[in-house]
């Protein structure tokens with residue numbers, strides 16, 4: 524079904540499994556990110572797709588063909604790595620033309636495709652510059668143009684934006700998505716930046732210790748994280764250790780929610796809720812009393828830490844133009860019951 528498929532793919536390095544039995548089916552034209560902490564196996568997975576690392580087990584398919592043992596140049600995939608080394612002695616246009624020259628594409632067609640590609644990445648006016656005369660973001664776009672000009676079936680990106688400063692990086696995220704949409708190339712990107720993965724991708728694959736633990740659309744990953752790790756790695760999350768008692772789920776003696784039906788009384792549970800699902804109320808109102816411990820202004824919203832019986836709780840307050848409660852002020856916290864999730868197990872609390 525998938526255009527690019529991984530079936531039971533593993534990579535073992537001297538007894539250590541870098542990638543463990545992963546299955547993934549990427550649709551034609553899809554933009555998929557591999558997201559996870561350092562060492563979880565993202566790059567190894569990408570390199571196996573590129574053909575630079577041979578899987579220990581499993582099968583990789585491309586458009587119905589088994590490419591598991593195929594040489595990288597036969598696969599013809601576009602690859603952009605973090606360092607995206609451009610050829611320093613070649614102009615922007617020559618860098619982009621390189622792959623076409625290698626493939627012996629006739630001059631006229633080559634020039635046409637290079638011009639098309641430079642227009643696409645908004646670099647047409649810099650065609651004759653050398654890499655050293657470009658900004659980081661411009662170099663990055665040359666690298667993307669160079670990878671895309673050969674019209675690869677799949678574009679592989681390994682932390683392509685990590686050398687850029689925060690603002691440029693954000694701009695390039697939009698650029699990358701725009702470029703990918705307009706050419707429709709199936710794209711797999713490795714990143715450890717959750718905001719980047721959520722904003723660009725059609726689907727995100729979260730990797731933990733070599734396994735793919737959730738493969739989902741960004742909003743589903745955020746709303747329904749499959750593991751405790753994902754709930755805190757993707758966005759901010761309050762995780763509160765509690766116990767299911769007679770009256771429901773109690774955290775530090777305060778009943779926060781009714782308990783899940785299948786949990787025995789006395790069982791340790793974890794209650795979790797996103798900061799933006801909590802609402803500030805005047806003291807004495809709401810479901811839980813607290814006192815503002817710290818307050819940060821972040822432009823679009825304020826981030827408050829509220830000390831409560833149940834522990835410190837992060838609260839995101841939208842910026843309405845008015846200041847919310849100050850540090851030291853007693854307040855109440857409220858939420859829609861459905862926003863507070865409860866799961867069995869104390870170990871789940873981060």
Ligand code: ATP
Pocket residue numbers: 536540541559560561562563564565566567568715
């Ligand atoms: P990062 O974000 O830090 O690049 P990653 O998620 O891309 O991390 P990988 O580079 O895929 O992780 O590495 C996964 C695991 O495999 C790590 O424990 C790493 O040390 C190990 N590993 C990777 N390449 C090799 C190799 N050539 N020989 C031995 N071990 C390796």
